[in-house]
Amino acid sequence: MTIVDREIVSALLDALAGKIGKERFDLWFGDGSLWNIQDSTLRIRARDAFRLDRVRGFRRDIQEVCEMVIGRSLELSFAVATDDEVGSTADHFTAKLATKQDGPQTATEVSSPNTVRAAERSAKLKSGRKYRDLSSMVVGDSNRMAVASAERILRCPGEASPFLLYGPSGSGKTHLLDAIRGEARRRGLRRVVLQTAEQFTSSFVEAIQGSGLPSFRSKYRDVSVLILDDVQFFAGKRATLVELQHTLDSLIRDGRQIVLSSDRPPAQLSAIPQELRTRLAGGLVADISTPDFAMRCEMLERSTCSLVLSSSVKRLIAELATGDARRLAGAVHRLEVASEAYHCDVTLEFAERMLRDLFQAHQRVIGLRDIEDAVCEAFGVDKNCLRSSRRDRVATHPRMLAMWLARKHTRAGLAEIGRFFGKRSHSTVISADKKVQSMVGSGSCFETLQGPCHVEDAIARIERRLQAS
Structure with missing residues (x-):
């Protein structure tokens, strides 16, 4: 090469x-x-x-x-x-x-x-x-609650166990888990284990096939802090879920600290048994979302990259690299390689030229079908219900919210939105938009199959799913 x-x-x-x-x-x-x-x-x-x-x-x-x-x-x-x-x-x-x-x-x-x-x-x-610890975290509105929760469990290990951190891909969950591990070791906790759900599952399968369950259980239960990343991947693995539940019960009984991460809150982990979901929600739950512009700028300031970037170039990267925080690293890597390949400094014009096609390729326009899928998943209804002529609140509330989100996140016209959601008129879309705006202002609740849901919570949940997709 x-x-x-x-x-x-x-x-x-x-x-x-x-x-x-x-x-x-x-x-x-x-x-x-x-x-x-x-x-x-x-x-x-x-x-x-x-x-x-x-x-x-x-x-x-x-x-x-x-x-x-x-x-x-x-x-x-x-x-x-x-x-x-x-x-x-x-x-x-x-x-x-x-x-x-x-x-x-x-x-x-x-x-x-x-x-x-x-x-x-x-x-x-x-x-x-x-050597990462909590001081390495860039703290902002998107992760303030999560970082505060991490500090709490490290001050008083075992009091709020398990601690479940949830958020979309690229929001910094794994970074925070790594920081918790480093901080726990720095504070002298005896044994801290961080594994992905895949590694836990692989170890369990290997133990069943020959290495033995006693050594497996010793590895995951004889710890001060057990950290498991991406627990949604346990879905459908029955034997592993049973072992996981017994492991969590053992650690909670002994006053040990458990830290878990997922891409969704416990109530939405529908493929995981209810008994285990109850345990996940029984400690401390905090959400984390993708970093905002100010946080992305701070991340670039703290970057360990050897390439010298001007403030204007850093602002450009922060403006372009929205969503997944890994895209910041991807942009910096590309500029670094491009600088070496072309033997030149990274000016603003050079950065714009090198990054333009990269971020154009990553842009994805949200469509009406995306809105429909996200609303149906959040409310637990099917598409036929959303497009039907039903007038009960279980159907009308998600339908109104879908129209409101379509107005906010797509370029579709009123008539197009109305036709998509059950061949309704443009005046129905306008009425739905006004009703949702009024409900947001008054702090009302939507009716769902699972019970009442605060309107702002429902919107935040659906927009996180749209962002993650």
Whole structure:
């Protein structure tokens, strides 16, 4: 590979570790998997067939990282590494180089300023993850409650257990969980374990198949703090859910602290048994949303990137990289590689040119069908009910809200909105819009199948789903 290709692969690895989490990255890619770019194909070689199957499962994440870093997708080629490929370092980039390697480099790598900068970036990134604590959090309106809750459980471990943190992808849940782990260790808590739901499930399956349940239970129950990320992925795994419930009961009984994260609140985890959902809601629940403009600016100020960016360029990135906070890192990675590839400083004009197509590709227009799906999920009704002629509140309240949201988030006209939601007239849409505005002003409640729901809570829940999608 050329030096530029190696630099691109280094940036891809850094971005992938940030996207899927360091624990998962180290588990499946940190074993020395080989990465190589040939023309428009990214070739990934795993050490064995078992790891190859797991690595293939990250295809979508790798494609998204490619779009974030270089602005386009690459063809992906997966295979088990041959002996010749394992022995060659000239044509392949080892994942360890980007995340773990501390030993000597080859002469080519030492002499290349691009590779030195990549190594510095990786060392800083690794250091930042290892020693992260609550002081590393950028606090704003979107996460103030979540950070305050984290401080509370660390002051009094076990008093509010479990602590469930929920919010859309890219809102900073994993970052906060990592900070809780670091802060707990800094405060001297004996044993702190952070795992994803996938890792917990894999460990449980391995224990059943041979390694033994006693060692598995010792790992997850003999702890001061157990942190599990993305618990929504336990849905449908019956045996794992039973084991998880017993694990939570054991830890709560012993006064230990449990910290969990999910992409939705407990009441919406419909694929998880009610008894377990009750336990999740029985401690402390806090929501977190994607960072606002001021927070994104502060994140860029605190960035460990070696690239010097002017305030105007940082403001541009913060304005463009809305939604998922990972897009900030993706934009910075792209500018860093572009600066090295074109041998120039990053001016405002250069940044606009390099980022324009990247963020145009990420923009997604919300449509009437998106509104319909989000409202039906939030209220527990089907589309036929939303478009029917029913006049009871269980049908009319979600229908009114859907029309109000369509007016707010889409460019559809009154007549188009009316036709979509049951062939209604434009005057019906106007009336629905006014009624919802009045309900927002008076703090009224909607009637749902689950009972009354505050109008602002319903709107916030649906808009979070629209944002996440």
